[in-house]
Amino acid sequence: MKSPVFRHSSAGSSGTMRHLWIAAFVVAPVLMLPRASFAHDIPNDVTVQAFVKPAGEHLNLLLRVPLNAMRDTEFPERGPGYLDLERVDSSLREAASVWLADAIELDEDNVRLPSPRIVDVRASLPSDKSFASYDEALAHVAGPRLTNHVQVYWNQVMLDVLFEYPIHSDQSRFSIHPGLARLGLQVITALRFIPTNGTVRAFEFVGDPGLVRLDPHWYQAALNFVKLGFFHILDGTDHLLFLFCLVIPFRSLRKLIPVVTSFTVAHSITLIASAYNLAPDFLWFPPLIETLIAISIVYMALENIVGGVGVQRRWMITFGFGLVHGFGFSFALRQTLQFAGSHLLASLLSFNVGVELGQLLVLVLLIPLLHLFFRFAVAERTGTIILSALVAHTGWHWMIDRGERLRQFPFAWPLLTDAMLASAMHWLMVVLIIGGLVWFLAKHWPLKFPLGQPSPRDPLQMDSTRIGAVANSLETEPGGKI
Amino acid sequence: MKRNLYIGIAFVTVVIGLGAGSILLEKRAAVEAAGTQAPRFEVDPMWPKPLPNHWLLGMTIGVSVDAQDHIWIIHRGASLERMENYLAANPPASECCMAAPPVLEFDEEGNLIGHWGGPGQGYDWPVSNHGITVDYKGNVWIGGNGRGTQVAPPTQAAALNESQPGGGPFNDNMVLKFTQDGKFLMQIGHPGQSKGSNDLENLKGPAKMFVDKDTNELYVADGYGNHRIIVFDADTGKYKRHWGAYGHKPDDISLGPYNPDAPPAPQFRNPVHCTELANDGLLYVCDRVNDRIQVFKKDGTFVKEAIIAKRTLGDGSVWDIAFSKDPQQKYIFLADGSNEKVYIIVRDTLEILTSFGDGGRQPGEFYAVHSIATDSKGNIFTTETYRGQRVQKFVYKGMAPVTKKDQGVVWPKKAS
Numbered sequence: 023m024k025s026p027v028f029r030h031s032s033a034g035s036s037g038t039m040r041h042l043w044i045a046a047f048v049v050a051p052v053l054m055l056p057r058a059s060f061a062h063d064i065p066n067d068v069t070v071q072a073f074v075k076p077a078g079e080h081l082n083l084l085l086r087v088p089l090n091a092m093r094d095t096e097f098p099e100r101g102p103g104y105l106d107l108e109r110v111d112s113s114l115r116e117a118a119s120v121w122l123a124d125a126i127e128l129d130e131d132n133v134r135l136p137s138p139r140i141v142d143v144r145a146s147l148p149s150d151k152s153f154a155s156y157d158e159a160l161a162h163v164a165g166p167r168l169t170n171h172v173q174v175y176w177n178q179v180m181l182d183v184l185f186e187y188p189i190h191s192d193q194s195r196f197s198i199h200p201g202l203a204r205l206g207l208q209v210i211t212a213l214r215f216i217p218t219n220g221t222v223r224a225f226e227f228v229g230d231p232g233l234v235r236l237d238p239h240w241y242q243a244a245l246n247f248v249k250l251g252f253f254h255i256l257d258g259t260d261h262l263l264f265l266f267c268l269v270i271p272f273r274s275l276r277k278l279i280p281v282v283t284s285f286t287v288a289h290s291i292t293l294i295a296s297a298y299n300l301a302p303d304f305l306w307f308p309p310l311i312e313t314l315i316a317i318s319i320v321y322m323a324l325e326n327i328v329g330g331v332g333v334q335r336r337w338m339i340t341f342g343f344g345l346v347h348g349f350g351f352s353f354a355l356r357q358t359l360q361f362a363g364s365h366l367l368a369s370l371l372s373f374n375v376g377v378e379l380g381q382l383l384v385l386v387l388l389i390p391l392l393h394l395f396f397r398f399a400v401a402e403r404t405g406t407i408i409l410s411a412l413v414a415h416t417g418w419h420w421m422i423d424r425g426e427r428l429r430q431f432p433f434a435w436p437l438l439t440d441a442m443l444a445s446a447m448h449w450l451m452v453v454l455i456i457g458g459l460v461w462f463l464a465k466h467w468p469l470k471f472p473l474g475q476p477s478p479r480d481p482l483q484m485d486s487t488r489i490g491a492v493a494n495s496l497e498t499e500p501g502g503k504i
Numbered sequence: 505m506k507r508n509l510y511i512g513i514a515f516v517t518v519v520i521g522l523g524a525g526s527i528l529l530e531k532r533a534a535v536e537a538a539g540t541q542a543p544r545f546e547v548d549p550m551w552p553k554p555l556p557n558h559w560l561l562g563m564t565i566g567v568s569v570d571a572q573d574h575i576w577i578i579h580r581g582a583s584l585e586r587m588e589n590y591l592a593a594n595p596p597a598s599e600c601c602m603a604a605p606p607v608l609e610f611d612e613e614g615n616l617i618g619h620w621g622g623p624g625q626g627y628d629w630p631v632s633n634h635g636i637t638v639d640y641k642g643n644v645w646i647g648g649n650g651r652g653t654q655v656a657p658p659t660q661a662a663a664l665n666e667s668q669p670g671g672g673p674f675n676d677n678m679v680l681k682f683t684q685d686g687k688f689l690m691q692i693g694h695p696g697q698s699k700g701s702n703d704l705e706n707l708k709g710p711a712k713m714f715v716d717k718d719t720n721e722l723y724v725a726d727g728y729g730n731h732r733i734i735v736f737d738a739d740t741g742k743y744k745r746h747w748g749a750y751g752h753k754p755d756d757i758s759l760g761p762y763n764p765d766a767p768p769a770p771q772f773r774n775p776v777h778c779t780e781l782a783n784d785g786l787l788y789v790c791d792r793v794n795d796r797i798q799v800f801k802k803d804g805t806f807v808k809e810a811i812i813a814k815r816t817l818g819d820g821s822v823w824d825i826a827f828s829k830d831p832q833q834k835y836i837f838l839a840d841g842s843n844e845k846v847y848i849i850v851r852d853t854l855e856i857l858t859s860f861g862d863g864g865r866q867p868g869e870f871y872a873v874h875s876i877a878t879d880s881k882g883n884i885f886t887t888e889t890y891r892g893q894r895v896q897k898f899v900y901k902g903m904a905p906v907t908k909k910d911q912g913v914v915w916p917k918k919a920s
Contacts, residue, residue, distance in 0.1 A: 175641070439905075440529045454522070
């Protein structure tokens with residue numbers, strides 16, 4: 023979240039006389055020179071519009087940037103600060119070169135392209151709409167210039183520029199690193215890539231996104247999303263705490279397989295559904311999911327403490343919570359799906375692979391740590407209760423905080439329209455089919471998985487008949503001890 | 505085995521039934537959707553984000569959206585209660601609160617990113633701010649409707665009367681033009697100098713402005729004291745033309761109170777409260793207390809009018825309008841600060857399709873909804889005067905069949 027930064031006020035500011043004299047002393051020599059604007063505050067919020075279009079042996083990069091983001095360039099002024107539109111071209115070219123061309127890296131098949139040629143520049147009014155499409159923007163940059171009949175304050179003008187890069191082929195794969203973050207405190211770049219097949223691929227970056235592959239191979243997209251998934255799970259404290267809760271009573275990878283698989287399958291379903299716009303479009307949906315995630319942590323922690331049948335059938339409840347966490351993942355992924363190119367499904371699956379790898383790493387680290395903890399620090403049952411209580415405490419606070427945010431959206435039943443009923447029936451059908459499949463699998467392959475029995479060391483959680491069964495299964499587990 | 509067979513058959517039957525049912529309902533929904541449709545909105549209760557510095561908004565009497573989708577509002581700090589200004593007392597009487605600067609700029613997420621305003625050298629800041637417009641060059645225009653003088657700010661009781669702030673003759677007979685940083689550029693008119701509805705140099709309580717990008721002409725809804733639309737060159741401030749209701753020459757003869765059963769008034773009543781130019785060159789004017797929109801060509805030729813909520817007395821029903829953001833500007837959104845709703849009107853026919861909002865202080869409700877504007881994504885922003893004193897965002901949720909004349913409060917709910 024950006025904290026507000028405030029511009030200096032001209033209207034209504036009341037400086038002291040001393041400040042005025044100092045200012046007059048400093049400014050006087052400057053006023054003797056031709057009028058020009060100098061360095062100004064860093065703008066809070068800069069939006070850059072861009073088109074990238076390869077055609078034949080050159081690639082066009084069209085950019086529109088607010089002039090007030092070009093802070094150290096002098097632009098000729100007239101009157102009270104109006105841009106001198108008839109003398110501004112050389113300043114615009116300089117600004118385009120220093121602030122844009124030097125900051126943007128374009129690669130063709132992973133080879134950096136040479137510096138571009140500035141084909142043309144234009145000063146435009148802020149209300150100009152020609153960057154709605156590539157063709158209009160191109161025509162605008164080649165079209166007539168604004169003249170001094172137009173009085174427009176210099177820092178309310180937009181710079182439009184057409185860069186041309188030499189390329190070997192318009193069929194190559196291009197990447198861009200738009201290093202434009204220094205233009206403002208928050209810089210949003212809305213970029214549209216237009217390959218030769220005419221389709222338009224839209225990107226939106228906040229700040230510096232690093233190298234962006236405009237048309238990635240499937241394996242490049244996949245690798246990117248594996249990384250995203252891996253680091254997302256490691257960054258997500260709430261997902262990690264949930265995982266921690268899962269692990270406490272099951273401290274062996276083999277026994278965790280059904281639980282983690284159930285979690286994975288469930289979050290994959292909702293993550294993919296969200297990516298294909300099947301998720302609900304409530305304004306209050308994200309805070310609801312965040313609250314449910316906190317509830318899932320509290321539930322799991324309490325279940326660890328209470329023990330019993332719930333722990334033994336953990337894979338079932340984990341499936342339900344997995345659905346919720348999948349929506350949570352989708353919120354994180356929403357802004358990054360643009361990097362999938364034409365490989366949406368592959369990217370989603372790769373994100374899941376990344377999430378699983380992250381989970382696996384966490385499990386591999388946690389399991390021995392827990393073993394050591396229970397062996398040397400505190401008795402297992404006591405330790406389970408203490409650790410789970412700590413997690414429940416954190417989850418409880420999250421639940422309250424997030425619930426408070428959710429409460430900002432008073433609930434109203436949506437209108438029961440035909441479209442809504444149809445949608446509800448669709449979803450019910452999907453849930454039934456999935457439920458039926460799960461039931462069928464569980465019924466016909468019930469003994470293939472140990473279905474998440476907790477550690478046999480904990481007699482409070484097991485009845486005597488189950489202990490025997492688990493002990494038998496553990497005998498086959500390498501390194502398993504009773 | 506037999507039991508499993510029965511379960512299987514029941515399961516398949518239910519799944520097929522659900523599938524068939526959803527297909528049928530989808531078909532019916534498609535037919536329904538082909539009927540009358542209107543843009544649908546949901547209030548965003550999380551917008552804007554909290555103001556810093558313990559700042560409060562007073563009567564919030566103007567909103568405009570610039571080309572970068574930044575939202576600009578203007579408000580009256582002087583309309584706050586004494587206890588709301590404890591932080592500004594000398595010495596401060598408590599940790600909270602004080603009036604925010606008059607002009608505030610928000611980004612799309614609702615972060616406050618700029619602020620300025622107030623009296624300064626070279627211009628006459630209004631006694632009572634009224635209306636804000638960011639023009640096609642990014643300049644910021646401000647009107648006013650104050651009486652009395654700047655030295656003696658309006659008393660609280662007077663300030664709470666939005667139509668007649670302060671007392672005595674009109675002071676605010678000017679509009680001001682600033683850059684987005686608050687640098688003063690131009691003033692048209694002078695305080696206390698108005699000679700009435702045919703004065704070519706001064707205004708009288710100008711309520712709202714619009715700049716035509718094709719001709720660079722400034723249209724002013726003039727206003728709280730005059731009964732006209734007046735046009736100036738937006739760069740030089742040179743007078744171009746003016747006219748009253750039906751394109752007549754305006755006069756200042758008292759029309760008496762509005763009577764819904766009387767024939768339409770031949771002149772605008774005070775205040776002439778908004779003026780908005782559509783892309784097709786038609787100019788829409790809010791004749792607030794006469795409960796009507798009048799439509800003109802750019803030269804002042806009368807085209808048509810529509811009466812809205814005819815039986816509304818007091819402050820009237822037609823406070824401010826904004827157009828939908830489709831290129832044809834198919835819809836008008838009209839803020840009615842008396843009946844506390846926003847009407848959705850077909851611009852072509854001036855037919856009301858539906859409305860949303862209701863009186864109250866919770867998100868999505870209104871108290872004296874005064875000004876309205878739209879951004880490039882079709883979202884609506886409203887501000888409220890009197891004791892409403894806030895800005896709200898209504899998120900555009902696409903087109904939806906019209907099922908209710910009055911939708912009431914538009915809570916966030918599922919998109920159809």
